[in-house]
Amino acid sequence: MNNLKNKYGTKALVTGGSSGMGKAFANELAKQGIEPILIARSIDKLKETAKAIFEEHNVKPQIFSVDLSDENAINKFLSEIENQSIGLLIHCAGMENNGSFLKINEGKELQMIKLNVTSTYLLTNHFARKMAKIKKGGILLVSSMAGLMATPYFSNYAATKSYVHNLGLSLYPELKMHNVDISVLAPGLTETNMVADNGIDWSKLPMKSMKPSEVALIALNNLGKKGTIIPGFMNKMMVFMAKRVFSIKGFSKMNGWMIRKAISNNKI
Numbered sequence: 001m002n003n004l005k006n007k008y009g010t011k012a013l014v015t016g017g018s019s020g021m022g023k024a025f026a027n028e029l030a031k032q033g034i035e036p037i038l039i040a041r042s043i044d045k046l047k048e049t050a051k052a053i054f055e056e057h058n059v060k061p062q063i064f065s066v067d068l069s070d071e072n073a074i075n076k077f078l079s080e081i082e083n084q085s086i087g088l089l090i091h092c093a094g095m096e097n098n099g100s101f102l103k104i105n106e107g108k109e110l111q112m113i114k115l116n117v118t119s120t121y122l123l124t125n126h127f128a129r130k131m132a133k134i135k136k137g138g139i140l141l142v143s144s145m146a147g148l149m150a151t152p153y154f155s156n157y158a159a160t161k162s163y164v165h166n167l168g169l170s171l172y173p174e175l176k177m178h179n180v181d182i183s184v185l186a187p188g189l190t191e192t193n194m195v196a197d198n199g200i201d202w203s204k205l206p207m208k209s210m211k212p213s214e215v216a217l218i219a220l221n222n223l224g225k226k227g228t229i230i231p232g233f234m235n236k237m238m239v240f241m242a243k244r245v246f247s248i249k250g251f252s253k254m255n256g257w258m259i260r261k262a263i264s265n266n267k268i
């Protein structure tokens, strides 16, 4: 097991820390005696999560309501926490749009680019520089299996997650030179609010869902050891098929055919 406290210190920033995987990361960190600093938009959900973490682990998380799709809000937040020594960044906040590319609202797609891409650049850049200076730190970016393969009807989402994956993987050797770990988590279907009611009938797709807590633990144990962390056997198999068994075009067509069967008719 990775000794995170020894490696990265006592404070970790967890974006999207109020629910789903971010909440699972925050819980696991608190269990290991690390103080999580949680970011999300809804202050009520943040308070609720922080209270539950305190009651269970006797560690009091800090909470910040920040809209990470707003560049100015990110910069304001970063200056507020400038003097805290944060040794670990877990950038988990993200949003997902699905449906025909020709139908999805342009504003929603642009917001997704700002949240999934721009905030990833800004936070990674900020913390990589600070961590490299003191030659200590860890960064975990949350991509998606969709970022590793063509995913029709999730096209713009998949593209944003490809950015996240490629940024992290490219930085892996670059930051190692400065003793900073970076890894990218590429989860498959995970039981969170994001996929609870998003117009996809997941039972029609060959995917086995995982619990956020198991995904978080796998990710934390592999941080700095692997560039890309794919949790779960079925997910690894799917990536293997997409990259090694099928041609890129062949897989893209097959994935499109499968998703078309699972997505609500009114979305395509």
Ligand SMILES: NC(=O)c1ccc[n+]([C@@H]2O[C@H](COP(=O)([O-])OP(=O)(O)OC[C@H]3O[C@@H](n4cnc5c(N)ncnc54)[C@H](OP(=O)(O)O)[C@@H]3O)[C@@H](O)[C@H]2O)c1
Pocket (backbone or CB within 6 Å): 015, 016, 017, 018, 019, 020, 021, 022, 039, 040, 041, 042, 043, 045, 066, 067, 068, 069, 092, 093, 094, 095, 096, 115, 142, 143, 144, 145, 186, 187, 188, 189, 190, 191, 192, 193, 194, 195
């Ligand atoms: N669930 C899956 O099957 C799956 C699979 C692959 C990858 N992922 C990725 O995993 C990550 C976590 O998602 P999840 O499944 O845990 O979803 P979730 O339960 O919906 O959690 C999303 C978190 O992000 C926060 N958030 C959303 N928009 C935000 C914004 N503009 N500014 C700040 N915080 C924001 C949410 O809080 P507020 O709404 O209060 O802001 C919440 O805390 C995402 O990056 C997602 O793309 C999920």
